Amino acid sequence: MTTTVPPAARPVPVVDPARWPDVARVPHAPLRAAVAGRLLHRVAAQRGVRVELPDGRTLRRAPAGAPVLRLHRPEDFLHRVGESGLIGFGEAYQAGDWDSPDLVALLTRLAAAPETLVPTGAQWLRRLCVKRPPAEELATTTNARRNIHRHYDLSNDLFALFLDPTMTYSSALFPAAPGPLPAATREDLPAAQHRKIDRLLDLAGVGTGTRLLEIGTGWGELAVRAAARGARVVSLTLSEEQLLLARRRIADAGQDGRAEVRLCDYRAAEGTYDAVVSVEMIEAVGRPFWPEYFAILDRVLAPGGRVALQAITMPHDRMLAASRTYTWILKYVFPGGLIPSLQAITETAAHRTGLRVTGVDSYGPHYAETLRLWRERFTERSEQVAALGFDEVFRRTWELYLAYSEAGFRTGYLDVRQVVLTREEVTA
Structure with a gap:
């Protein structure tokens, strides 16, 4: 020593x-x-x-x-x-x-x-x-709302402390040139979040008159931007806190006539849509329910429609191991979830539905930068977090969660992808 x-x-x-x-x-x-x-x-x-x-x-x-x-x-x-x-x-x-x-x-x-x-x-x-993941956290219809409540219903004010003004809780998309992604600033984040949202809407073909289903509302920024394009938006969430704020933000943007937010499990989705988008929601579905999730996407998608997903992914062999393991993240941050692999997404869609993956882009370094900005802001605002009633153990929990996630993307152990799925249409 x-x-x-x-x-x-x-x-x-x-x-x-x-x-x-x-x-x-x-x-x-x-x-x-x-x-x-x-x-x-x-x-x-x-x-x-x-x-x-x-x-x-x-x-x-x-x-x-x-x-x-x-x-x-x-x-x-x-x-x-x-x-x-x-x-x-x-x-x-x-x-x-x-x-x-x-x-x-x-x-x-x-x-x-x-x-x-x-x-x-x-x-x-x-x-x-x-240990194996506990049965009471399996994302069944009964358990899913409780799982979502444990994370997303903590406090809208808490998330506002470290997210940017768009209140977007998923990877941003920064301007990129050949070579390593340069360090981003907090001022870059709102535009980078809009760039991500707009790209997904473009991939889904969302424009004037599009009937759009969003699975996983967040705090409503995607619904607002889709409605501003002239789309008719139905957005589903299981978070009561997000529901209230998303509805208010949509109304404040003057888009409440075009965008509707429902407190609804994805399994209860109704209607037919020209496009479906979902941003980092598949991670909460759980492996046993992936076939049903993709079957529902297939069911609600109109002929000629497109699905655009943004999903965190991990290598397939590591995903298989993780699916049998109760982890610290599951215990304290995201109960009931599992990060899929691209192979799992592709194979589940192909084997269980008429949907096929027709486009994939990866942005892992962009998520590392997004997480760095969130983590730095969260750490700097520890006194405000405490003022909201969250104790030091909670603050340390979230510091570790944000740092752990950033490290995963920096090593390439985790990636984030935008995935397009279309249906193989049968012609006469």
């Missing part, structure tokens, strides 16, 4: 055991904690991570500029990770057991080839830690 000057610790959050029972509880798992300690040494060496201890020592020498994992309560950290793996890793951050001066840099280093973090000989530990 080497010696450094002990870092100044962030104040330890007060954990409400009624609100955060598994964060408040520190497990006792000595054998698993010992194995987690060995894995921590391995990760520090393999990934070039600097692990700092409370007394200023480090586990081992690390390269200059290495990302830092700063342990405040090493024993608690190891017992949490030993008992529940990555869920424990996240809960340790929520509890204040560890920090990092650059959370995204650390998570980006760890997110590269995550399957290699645990050596073959220690895979038994992973099998012990991994």
